[in-house]
Amino acid sequence: MDLVEIIHIILPILIVASAVVSIYLKDLLAAVIALAAMSLLLSLEFYILQAPDVAIAEAGVGACLTTAIFVIAIRATKRKEDA
């Protein structure tokens, strides 16, 4: 097994783990950061699947713009989720 196949196994596990972590976090800002990390790992996965076009679009829209919109929304409301 070469290095690329190992990365193909590790990256989806990390993507699913960060997505699950973003559900269970009570601090909404931390959950948004976890979602941004998921998006960044997803763009890395797109890049090693030989799709650099999609990777750039995912990194720009998924990791940055949606995070900015979420941060603006959180600053207008409460940071902690109600238990």
Place this chain on the structure above:
Amino acid sequence: MSEMSRIVRTMTAIMFPFAMIYGLYVIAHGHLTPGGGFQGGAVVASACAMLLVAYGSKWVEEKIKEKNLSLLESVGAIGFIAIAFFGLFFGVAFFHNFLVGSDLLFGMVPAVGSTGANINTGGVLPLMNFAVGLKVIAGLFAIVLVMAYATTSFKEGKS
């Protein structure tokens, strides 16, 4: 929306030119390297969104109005479709690449085979990438800006 702390503002001021130059590079090299109008425009719009989050919507409101962004978006769409109609008028068909092979802008024809990348090729494709990039920058940044204004007026109890 108010501005953030001095640390965030300083880091944004350092990182903003790099993000901007990378996005403009992706737009300008859309016919040679991966990426194009949409991807580069998304990168530039994220750089502007970073500026908006760090410095607050009052600071941005002094620099650019949301009305002008809508105007810029329409200019991008009209430019795209106008270049397509230029293909009909100067060439043979809608979207015809009338610039390639001429001595005008972006008119060089590269040699067949694997050659070095030349920016001066592609005909109307770079111009269309510029138009799409302008539309995507203005559109995506207008979305984030409207979101910031809406939350500002929501917090002050105006709406």
